[in-house]
Amino acid sequence: xxxxxxxxxxxxxxxxxxxxxxxxxxxxxxxxxxxxxxxxxxxxxxxxxxxxxxxxxxxxxxxxxxxxxxxxxxxxxxxxxxxxxxxxxxxxxxxxxxxxxxxxxxxxxxxxxxxxxxxxxxxxxxxxxxxxxxxxxxxxxxxxxxxxxxxxxxxxxxxxxxxxxxxxxxxxxxxxxxxxxxxxxxxxxxxxxxxxxxxxxxxxxxx
Amino acid sequence: xxxxxxxxxxxxxxxxxxxxxxxxxxxxxxxxxxxxxxxxxxxxxxxxxxxxxxxxxxxxxxxxxxxxxxxxxxxxxxxxxxxxxxxxxxxxxxxxxxxxxxxxxxxxxxxxxxxxxxxxxxxxxxxxxxxxxxxxxxxxxxxxxxxxxxxxxxxxxxxxxxxxxxxxxxxxxxxxxxxxxxxxxxxxxxxxxxxxxxxxxxxxxxx
Amino acid sequence: xxxxxxxxxxxxxxxxxxxxxxxxxxxxxxxxxxxxxxxxxxxxxxxxxxxxxxxxxxxxxxxxxxxxxxxxxxxxxxxxxxxxxxxxxxxxxxxxxxxxxxxxxxxxxxxxxxxxxxxxxxxxxxxxxxxxxxxxxxxxxxxxxxxxxxxxxxxxxxxxxxxxxxxxxxxxxxxxxxxxxxxxxxxxxxxxxxxxxxxxxxxxxxx
Amino acid sequence: xxxxxxxxxxxxxxxxxxxxxxxxxxxxxxxxxxxxxxxxxxxxxxxxxxxxxxxxxxxxxxxxxxxxxxxxxxxxxxxxxxxxxxxxxxxxxxxxxxxxxxxxxxxxxxxxxxxxxxxxxxxxxxxxxxxxxxxxxxxxxxxxxxxxxxxxxxxxxxxxxxxxxxxxxxxxxxxxxxxxxxxxxxxxxxxxxxxxxxxxxxxxxxx
Numbered sequence: 001x002x003x004x005x006x007x008x009x010x011x012x013x014x015x016x017x018x019x020x021x022x023x024x025x026x027x028x029x030x031x032x033x034x035x036x037x038x039x040x041x042x043x044x045x046x047x048x049x050x051x052x053x054x055x056x057x058x059x060x061x062x063x064x065x066x067x068x069x070x071x072x073x074x075x076x077x078x079x080x081x082x083x084x085x086x087x088x089x090x091x092x093x094x095x096x097x098x099x100x101x102x103x104x105x106x107x108x109x110x111x112x113x114x115x116x117x118x119x120x121x122x123x124x125x126x127x128x129x130x131x132x133x134x135x136x137x138x139x140x141x142x143x144x145x146x147x148x149x150x151x152x153x154x155x156x157x158x159x160x161x162x163x164x165x166x167x168x169x170x171x172x173x174x175x176x177x178x179x180x181x182x183x184x185x186x187x188x189x190x191x192x193x194x195x196x197x198x199x200x201x202x203x204x205x206x207x
Numbered sequence: 208x209x210x211x212x213x214x215x216x217x218x219x220x221x222x223x224x225x226x227x228x229x230x231x232x233x234x235x236x237x238x239x240x241x242x243x244x245x246x247x248x249x250x251x252x253x254x255x256x257x258x259x260x261x262x263x264x265x266x267x268x269x270x271x272x273x274x275x276x277x278x279x280x281x282x283x284x285x286x287x288x289x290x291x292x293x294x295x296x297x298x299x300x301x302x303x304x305x306x307x308x309x310x311x312x313x314x315x316x317x318x319x320x321x322x323x324x325x326x327x328x329x330x331x332x333x334x335x336x337x338x339x340x341x342x343x344x345x346x347x348x349x350x351x352x353x354x355x356x357x358x359x360x361x362x363x364x365x366x367x368x369x370x371x372x373x374x375x376x377x378x379x380x381x382x383x384x385x386x387x388x389x390x391x392x393x394x395x396x397x398x399x400x401x402x403x404x405x406x407x408x409x410x411x412x413x414x
Numbered sequence: 415x416x417x418x419x420x421x422x423x424x425x426x427x428x429x430x431x432x433x434x435x436x437x438x439x440x441x442x443x444x445x446x447x448x449x450x451x452x453x454x455x456x457x458x459x460x461x462x463x464x465x466x467x468x469x470x471x472x473x474x475x476x477x478x479x480x481x482x483x484x485x486x487x488x489x490x491x492x493x494x495x496x497x498x499x500x501x502x503x504x505x506x507x508x509x510x511x512x513x514x515x516x517x518x519x520x521x522x523x524x525x526x527x528x529x530x531x532x533x534x535x536x537x538x539x540x541x542x543x544x545x546x547x548x549x550x551x552x553x554x555x556x557x558x559x560x561x562x563x564x565x566x567x568x569x570x571x572x573x574x575x576x577x578x579x580x581x582x583x584x585x586x587x588x589x590x591x592x593x594x595x596x597x598x599x600x601x602x603x604x605x606x607x608x609x610x611x612x613x614x615x616x617x618x619x620x621x
Numbered sequence: 622x623x624x625x626x627x628x629x630x631x632x633x634x635x636x637x638x639x640x641x642x643x644x645x646x647x648x649x650x651x652x653x654x655x656x657x658x659x660x661x662x663x664x665x666x667x668x669x670x671x672x673x674x675x676x677x678x679x680x681x682x683x684x685x686x687x688x689x690x691x692x693x694x695x696x697x698x699x700x701x702x703x704x705x706x707x708x709x710x711x712x713x714x715x716x717x718x719x720x721x722x723x724x725x726x727x728x729x730x731x732x733x734x735x736x737x738x739x740x741x742x743x744x745x746x747x748x749x750x751x752x753x754x755x756x757x758x759x760x761x762x763x764x765x766x767x768x769x770x771x772x773x774x775x776x777x778x779x780x781x782x783x784x785x786x787x788x789x790x791x792x793x794x795x796x797x798x799x800x801x802x803x804x805x806x807x808x809x810x811x812x813x814x815x816x817x818x819x820x821x822x823x824x825x826x827x828x
Binding site for chain 4: 355
Binding site: 217336337339340341343345367368369370 | 543544546550574
C-alpha cells in the first residue's frame, strides 16, 4: 500500500458518474444504491474529497456515462447486458434531472468534463486519456459510482494505460456488500496503489 | 488499386467535418478552400456520394471536429499548432452557424454522429471505432474536409485500426494543389485501397 | 442470456494466458489455482473447447501476458500491485518452461498470437483488436486464466471496444471461489452476453 | 515555433525504424532512400542526436516496424497497400541482418524498445504510449525513417494522444524531395511544435 503522498502537479481527482439518477433521492437507481451509500456515507464523503481536492489545488476531471438519447443502441448489432439495462431504464436521460450531476458536483470553471462513455470505463472511446495527458496528470484519485461497474472499469483502464490510482473506498457505492467487496477487496487491490478512506485522502491533500 | 465493389453489409460512408465554416459561403475557412473546392466540385460531389450511399442503403457516419467552446485549450500544457489555429479562429464555434453542418449534411435518423475529435483524426479520443464495430462495419468510403489534415489523419488511423478505406478524391478540398497532392498523391496511396472520383463511387454503389 | 448460436464467419476463440506457470504441474502459480482448476475441470475443459473450435473452423487467437525479461518495470515511475507481483515472481519468465504455453495450447499454423500484454487486458497496448478486425471477427468465445484478473479484464475491454463475448465458466480458474464468483457472478454478467459451460459451447459449435 | 528548450525530466528521444533495410548499404530499401539520406546527412545526424540525447540523460525509446515473419498478412481480410509492399519485399525480415537496427542504434540497457507496429504509426497497436507514460514522458524528439510514412504517422499519433513533438528534419529521409516536403513542409507543421535541424537539437540538449 502506498503511503499517501501526492505530487500535486501530476495528481488529479477523477469523479465518475455523479448523476442524480445514481446518488440523489428520486434518481432511477438511487433506491438500489441507498443502503450501501447511506451506510458508508458515500455522498458526504464524495463532497468532502471534492472540497479537499479543490482546496489543495488539484484539477478536477469528470468521467460521465452516456446520457440516454432516443435512438441509442437501436441499430447496434450487439448490445452488452449493462447497456441493455441502461437502454430499458433510460438511465441518465439527456435533458432530464436524472441526467444531470448532483448539484454539489456541478463542474466549475477549469474543471474538465470528458466525453461520455458508452459502457463502464471512463477511458474507453472518450477523450479522458488525452485530457489527462494535456494537463500533465499521472496520478488519479478516483471516486464515484458504481463501485463494481464504472469505478472498477475506469480504474482497471487507468492502470492499463499507465496511471497510478488511488480509490476512495467510502466515496463509492454499489447494490450490496457483495458487489462492494468484489470491487474493493477482490479486484481493485490488484490495480490500485491505494484503497483508502475519504479522511485519509483529505489528510494527504491538506496536511 | 481495388476494383470498386462493396459488400454493403460491412461498408459505410464516413463524412468528415462538413461544417459551414469549411464549405459554405461565409464560413471562416471557406475563402481558403474555395479555389480548390470549386475547381473539383467538392461540395456537389460530396452531396452526390451521400445520396448514392443513402440510396444504396449504406449507413452514414459523421466524424465532427471539436466545436470551439470557451475554455478550450486554455489549461493545456501543450497545444499543437493546428489546435492553436482553431483556438485563435474559434473555428466551428459551438452554437453558431459556422459550427453546424452544411444543410445537405444534416444527420438523418439512423445516421451515427461520432463524438467530436480534438485534433485531426476522427478516431482519436472518440467513439468512432466503437460505433463502426457495433454496426459491423469493416470498409469505409471517406470524404470531407480538409484533405491533408482531418481526412488524411482519419484515413491513416482507420487503416492502422484495421479498416479498408476508399477515399473520394474530388469530394475533398484543401488550401491549394500542393496540399491536395501531398495527401492524395504522396501519402494516402500507401493506406487507402482506392482513391477514386465521386462518379466511380456512385457507379459502384448503384450499379 | 443469448441462445448459443454463432455465426462462424465472425466468431473466434480467444485463449488467455495458457502458460505452464498457470496451469501445469510445477508452474509458479499452479498450486494456488489447482483447487479451483481441478474442481471445475478447467484444463480438460479448455482443451475440449479448443478442439471443438478447431473442428468447427473457428480461428484461434491467443492473448499472452508479458513474459518476464530482465529490466522489466525497473525504470517505471509507477508499477501496479499486480505488476509488482509478476516482477517479484518473474512469472512467465522469457526463455523458461513456465513462460511457454502448456503443450495442448501450442499455436498451430493459422492461429494468431497477439502481442504480450503488460497488465491484465489482452487488448491494452497490444495488436489484439487489430488482428481481430483484420480477420473480420465480431464475436469472441473467451477462456483461460485467471478469472478475476486477465480474463475479466480482457472481457471488459472486449465489450468496451465493441465485441460480443461468451465466457466459458468452467474453462477458467482462480485462487478460490471468492474470486471466481466476483468475476463470474458479480461482474461479468454485466458485460458478457453468455456465461456458459464448456459442454454448451461445444454443443453450439458442433451441433 | 517553440524555442528549443526541454524539461529533461519529461522529454525523451524517439527513434523510428533505424533498420539496416532502411539506412545501411545493402538494405532492401536503402537504394531508394540514399539520394535524400546522403544529401541531408540523415544517418550521421541521427547518430549525433542519439549521442547528444544520451549525454543529456534523456531516455531513449525505439519504435520498430513489424519484422516480416512467414504467415504475416496471409489470413487478413484487407491488407493496406503499404503492408502489401512490406509483405512482397519481406522488409525487415525477422532473423536477418535487414531486420536488425543499424549498429549505432543498438539499444542499450535502460533504453525502451516498444512492440512492433504493423503499419506506420509507432503508437498504433503497441505499448509505446504506455511505456512513455510509465516513464513520465510528455515531450518527444522524433527522428528516423521514413519521413512521410512512419515518421509522419508516429508524429500525428503522438500529437493526437497528447504529446508535444519536435521533429529533426535532417535526421529523416524519404524517396525524393517530394515526399520530404509533403511530410516536413505541408503536413507536420500542423502537428509538431518544432521542426528543426540536428544541430539545433544538440544545442538545446547540451547548451
